[in-house]
Amino acid sequence: MKQKIYFCLIFLAVAFRLSAQLWEVPEDKNLRVSPLKFTSETVKKGEAVFMKNCTSCHGMPTKGDFVKLVPSPGDPSTVKFQAQTDGALFYKIATGRSPMPQFKDIVSEDDLWFVISYFRSFNKDYVQPAIDNTKQYVSSVKAKFDITVLTNEKKIQVIATDTLNKPIKGIGIALFIKRYFGNLPLGEERKTNENGVALYDIPKNILGDKAGNVELIAKLNSEAGDYKKSETLAIAIPTSKPSLTQQRAMWNIGFKAPIWLILSYSIVVLTIWGFLFYIVSMLGKLRKAGNDN
Amino acid sequence: METNNHNENITTDLLRSVGITKGFTVWMTFLLIALGACLYAYSIQLSTGLGVTGLRDYVSWGMYISTFVFFVATSLIGMLISAVLGLSGAKWITPITRIAEIIALAFAAVAGLVIVSDMGRPDRLINVFIYGRFQSPILWDVTVVTTYVAISTLLLYIPMIPDIALCSKRLTNAPKWQQLTYKILSLNWKGNAKQVATIEMAVRILLILIVPVALAIHTVTSWLFASTTRAGWNSTIFGPYFVSGAFVAGGAAVIIAMYFFRTNYKLHEYITDKHFDKMGKLLVLVSLVYLYFNINEFLVPAYKLEKAEAHHLHELFTGKYAIMFWLAQIFGLILPIILLLFKQMRKALPMLLIAISVFIASWFKRYLIVVPTQEYPFLPVQYVPENFIVYSPTIIETSVTLAAFILVLIIITVLSKIFPVIPVMETIHEHDDNK
Numbered sequence: 001m002k003q004k005i006y007f008c009l010i011f012l013a014v015a016f017r018l019s020a021q022l023w024e025v026p027e028d029k030n031l032r033v034s035p036l037k038f039t040s041e042t043v044k045k046g047e048a049v050f051m052k053n054c055t056s057c058h059g060m061p062t063k064g065d066f067v068k069l070v071p072s073p074g075d076p077s078t079v080k081f082q083a084q085t086d087g088a089l090f091y092k093i094a095t096g097r098s099p100m101p102q103f104k105d106i107v108s109e110d111d112l113w114f115v116i117s118y119f120r121s122f123n124k125d126y127v128q129p130a131i132d133n134t135k136q137y138v139s140s141v142k143a144k145f146d147i148t149v150l151t152n153e154k155k156i157q158v159i160a161t162d163t164l165n166k167p168i169k170g171i172g173i174a175l176f177i178k179r180y181f182g183n184l185p186l187g188e189e190r191k192t193n194e195n196g197v198a199l200y201d202i203p204k205n206i207l208g209d210k211a212g213n214v215e216l217i218a219k220l221n222s223e224a225g226d227y228k229k230s231e232t233l234a235i236a237i238p239t240s241k242p243s244l245t246q247q248r249a250m251w252n253i254g255f256k257a258p259i260w261l262i263l264s265y266s267i268v269v270l271t272i273w274g275f276l277f278y279i280v281s282m283l284g285k286l287r288k289a290g291n292d293n
Numbered sequence: 294m295e296t297n298n299h300n301e302n303i304t305t306d307l308l309r310s311v312g313i314t315k316g317f318t319v320w321m322t323f324l325l326i327a328l329g330a331c332l333y334a335y336s337i338q339l340s341t342g343l344g345v346t347g348l349r350d351y352v353s354w355g356m357y358i359s360t361f362v363f364f365v366a367t368s369l370i371g372m373l374i375s376a377v378l379g380l381s382g383a384k385w386i387t388p389i390t391r392i393a394e395i396i397a398l399a400f401a402a403v404a405g406l407v408i409v410s411d412m413g414r415p416d417r418l419i420n421v422f423i424y425g426r427f428q429s430p431i432l433w434d435v436t437v438v439t440t441y442v443a444i445s446t447l448l449l450y451i452p453m454i455p456d457i458a459l460c461s462k463r464l465t466n467a468p469k470w471q472q473l474t475y476k477i478l479s480l481n482w483k484g485n486a487k488q489v490a491t492i493e494m495a496v497r498i499l500l501i502l503i504v505p506v507a508l509a510i511h512t513v514t515s516w517l518f519a520s521t522t523r524a525g526w527n528s529t530i531f532g533p534y535f536v537s538g539a540f541v542a543g544g545a546a547v548i549i550a551m552y553f554f555r556t557n558y559k560l561h562e563y564i565t566d567k568h569f570d571k572m573g574k575l576l577v578l579v580s581l582v583y584l585y586f587n588i589n590e591f592l593v594p595a596y597k598l599e600k601a602e603a604h605h606l607h608e609l610f611t612g613k614y615a616i617m618f619w620l621a622q623i624f625g626l627i628l629p630i631i632l633l634l635f636k637q638m639r640k641a642l643p644m645l646l647i648a649i650s651v652f653i654a655s656w657f658k659r660y661l662i663v664v665p666t667q668e669y670p671f672l673p674v675q676y677v678p679e680n681f682i683v684y685s686p687t688i689i690e691t692s693v694t695l696a697a698f699i700l701v702l703i704i705i706t707v708l709s710k711i712f713p714v715i716p717v718m719e720t721i722h723e724h725d726d727n728k
Contacts, residue, residue, distance in 0.1 A: 068676060250428045257427040265427050269436060275502055276443055279451075279495045283480060286454070286491045290481030 023097060025088040032087030035132045036110065038117035046118025049111045050076075053103065061122050069099055077122035086129070089116050106182035110226060143168060145218045145229035149202070156186070156235065158218045160196045167196025172221030175200045177214050178230070189221060208236025300721045307717045308463055310558035310709070312471075317710055324703050331696030334689045335410065343413040345689045350674065352667040352684035356694050357411035359660040363542065364404035364697070365438065365514050366535065366655070370543025371397025371445055372507030373579075376500045385571050387723055388563045388715045392550050394449040395714070396543070399704035401442045401510075407697050430516040437510045444506055448499045449708075450478070451492060455718040458482035471711065511535045518662070524594075524601035525666035534586040540579035541625070542655035548572050548648035550705070552641055554714050563715050566640060573639030576651070580630045587626065605666050614665050617657055625654025 036042060050058075054076075059065035061077040074080045081089065093112055096102030103112065120126045146159040156175065160168040172191050175198075176183035184206075190198035208214040212234040220227040248256050338345050348355050374393040378386050386393075409415045425432040460467075461475035482488060512532035519531035528534070551572065555564040591609075594602040609618045629647050632638045638647065664684055674681070686694075 252428075254424065254426040254428075254432075261427050265433070265436075269440075272440055272502065272506060275498060276440075276447065279447060279498060282491055282495050283451070286482075286488050286495075287480045289485065289487040289491065290483045292483075292485055292487060 023092060025084075025091045029091040030085055030087050032085075032090060033129045033132045034086055034090075034113045034116065036113050036117070037131055038120060038128050042114050042117040043121045045111070046114035046116070046121075049107060049115050050118055053107060054115070057100075061119070073100065076119045081119055082123045082126070086113075086116050086120075089119065101182075103182075105176060105185060108226065143171075143220060143225065143227050145173070145227075147216055147218055147229065147231040147233065149233055149235055150199075153199075154202050156200045156202055156216065156233070158190075158192075158198045158200070160192050160198070167194070168192060169194050169196060171224050173198045174219045174221065176217040176219065177203075177206060177236075178217060183217055186216075202235050206236040207239045208234070210238055210240045212236045212238035299724065303721055303724065304459065304463070304717055306560075306562065307713045307715050307720065308460065310554075310560075311460060311464060311711065311713055312467060313710065316557070317706070321703070321706060324699055324706070328696055328699045328703065331692045331699060334692035335696060337689055338410075338693060339415070345687060347680070347684050347686045347690060349678075349681040349684070351670055351677070351681045352664060354411075354663050354667065355684055356660070356686045356690050357407055359656070359663045360694050360697055361404050361407040361411070362514055362535075362663065363656050363659040364400045364407060364701070365511055366539035366542045366659070367546050368397045368400035368404065368441070368445070368543065369507050369511055369536065369539035370547055371448070372503045373540050373543065374547065375448060376504050376507075380500055384723065385568060387719050388560075389547060389551060389568060389572075391449070391453070391712075391714055391716055392554060393543075393547050394445060395705055395708050396546050396550060398442065398445040398449055399701045399708070400546075401438065401445055402704065403697050403700050405438050405442065406700065407694075410693050410697070430513055430520050433513045434510075434517060437506065437513050441503075441506055441510045444499060444503050448496070448503060451495050451499065452716065452719070453712060454478070454480055454482050454492060455484060456713055456716060458484070459717055460712070474711070508536060511539050523666050523671075524599075524605040524669070525662070528590060528594075530586060530589055534583075534590055537579060537583040537586050538655070538658065541576070541583050541651060544572065544576045544579055545648040545651035545655065548576070548644050549652060552645040552648075554709065555641070558709075558714065560715060563720065569641050569644050570636075570639045573633045573644055576648075577630055577633045580626055580633075580651075584626055584630065587622070601669065601671075604669050608665050608669075609661065614661060618661055621654045621657040621661060624650045625658055626651075 050061075057067050057069065057073045058076055059067070059073075061075060064075045064078075066073045066075055084092075090112055092100070093115065094102070094104035094109075120128070144161050144163070146157075146161070148157050148159075149155075150157050158173050158175065160171060160173065162168055170191055172189045174189040175186040177186060178184075186200050186203060190200060192198045206214060213232050214236045215230050215232050216235075217228055217230045245252050245256070248258050250258065250261075346355065346357075371394045374386055375390050379390065409418060412418065421431070421435060425435070457475050458479035461472065461479050464472070464475070467475075512535065515531040515535035518526035519528055521527065548569070551564050551568065555561055591606065595606050598606075608614050629651050632643070632647055638644070668682055668684060
């Protein structure tokens with residue numbers, strides 16, 4: 001009996017490990033194709049995005065110098081990446097899986113496609129599938145967001161209007177707060193009502209600058225288009241923590257050394273060298289004194 | 294009349310070594326060729342980078358920094374002999390003060406260059422000054438080494454002015470450039486009362502000034518290590534530990550130089566057995582002080598045996614570095630102390646052999662202070678290559694280090710050939726005083 005339990009446990013553990021290694025991509029996402037034609041220009045843009053966000057783990061493509069993490073990040077030029085569809089790559093980069101970060105809120109969708117086009121430049125056999133032009137963009141010229149705070153309701157309000165200042169109804173808008181690494185989503189995406197208004201709760205525990213300011217970013221649902229608007233609003237907890245390098249400190253640059261240190265160093269050096277220059281001046285006198293007799 | 298004759302003899306004796314001889318030319322040619330070969334090694338390092346050395350991420354301070362510490366240490370002897378003994382009124386030091394000062398200047402000046410040889414991009418040296426931080430012991434070290442070189446130069450030069458004037462008067466057969474050098478450097482010396490007073494004043498200030506600066510130079514050098522929390526460096530007595538060790542290395546250097554100057558320049562009458570005897574006693578004294586600090590430095594951490602310290606001490610006492618460690622301690626400290634207690638050992642030749650052994654052991658001692666602890670890092674790196682963990686100096690690195698030693702020899706040789714190595718006027722005065 002006991003043995004059987006052990007057996008089951010081992011079986012479960014192995015099964016779990018296997019499933020843990022598989023990174024499944026939903027079928028529709030797997031088949032997704034790029035809305036952009038891959039050109040040398042997109043490759044170049046993709047390279048820039050990769051250098052900024054990805055090399056730290058994935059190394060330089062073709063060099064195999066990725067960081068030794070578990071699971072392994074792998075080299076984007078290898079079969080491991082190239083055997084996957086564009087849609088699968090897009091999905092994985094966008095959603096991430098620890099320790100691979102989730103990039104969908106950090107870089108734009110276009111940037112993700114640029115990176116994929118950069119990956120494909122290492123694959124001579126790659127032929128881009130027909131591009132996806134089924135998308136109906138609400139062109140960025142037409143949409144306009146207005147981000148304001150409704151102090152009484154403790155809400156943030158985003159109003160979407162078109163060029164004629166008519167509210168746009170029923171589009172999805174996601175709201176983010178800009179942080180050091182990427183953007184922090186503020187709850188779920190909201191759809192605008194008939195007045196073009198979407199409301200979001202003001203978060204209670206977000207730290208801002210001295211005045212409580214943070215940068216908010218309202219993003220149009222990616223299915224609808226590629227438009228975003230950012231606005232700096234005082235909705236966060238004011239925090240006044242001077243950065244560690246603002247004050248004079250031992251760890252700071254030379255000019256921001258503690259006063260006592262600069263003073264004692266300078267006084268000692270000036271005193272000693274003062275004496276030395278005095279002695280050199282004595283040599284001048286010595287020379288003159290030679291003419292005395 | 295008799296005194297005058299005697300003074301004349303002293304002058305002739307002591308000036309005899311000045312001037313370019315055949316021996317000098319041969320010796321200098323040899324040194325310059327050797328230096329050239331070593332500089333070729335340096336040119337490889339310069340164009341290829343520090344990768345040609347054994348220095349890697351773990352051990353980033355190797356032979357070069359060990360040699361730097363060793364040179365700074367050796368140079369401290371100038372202060373001990375001229376200032377500490379001089380100000381306390383010891384008369385016997387007169388014939389060796391200049392030797393000690395020449396050694397101090399040569400080692401201190403080249404120590405600065407050794408630091409440059411440890412830089413992958415010496416063309417960026419200027420950044421040390423532009424971006425130097427008052428908070429960093431490295432800036433203090435640069436400051437204090439420069440200051441010490443300046444003081445040592447003045448302390449060598451100013452008491453020598455009367456002798457330079459003498460050279461200018463006597464050595465009329467010397468080449469033009471040499472005569473011109475004497476003329477310029479003698480600063481119109483006539484030996485009148487005012488000039489004598491000025492020199493006495495200047496030397497007195499320098500002798501007082503050099504004591505704190507010399508202590509500072511080696512204490513700050515020790516802080517380059519002691520201001521970290523690394524096992525083997527994390528110690529509050531590193532300053533005095535370094536300073537006392539410095540006198541041991543420097544004392545040995547002076548004894549070696551005394552021996553060679555005495556034999557080559559035929560100075561037996563001036564550098565006598567008495568001087569070797571005194572230097573022997575001095576070496577025992579400073580060695581005992583250094584032994585005391587060694588016991589402190591090893592016994593206290595060995596009693597506590599904190600993890601990293603334990604590893605470090607095991608490596609030194611019984612591990613990879615045990616042979617080097619025990620040889621350095623026995624030949625650099627214990628044997629010399631015991632041997633030099635015997636009067637027969639404090640004669641010129643035995644002293645020379647002991648001093649050479651101490652000198653070499655002192656270099657290894659610095660190596661043992663600098664290198665082994667770095668092979669045991671705070672944060673072990675994953676997948677480190679073997680040659681990151683074990684430091685072994687390359688031939689190129691060794692050649693560049695040798696270049697530093699050769700440069701020191703060149704400086705000492707040139708200085709001792711252009712100027713009398715024993716103060717002439719002072720010897721005469723002392724002789725007169727004794728009368």
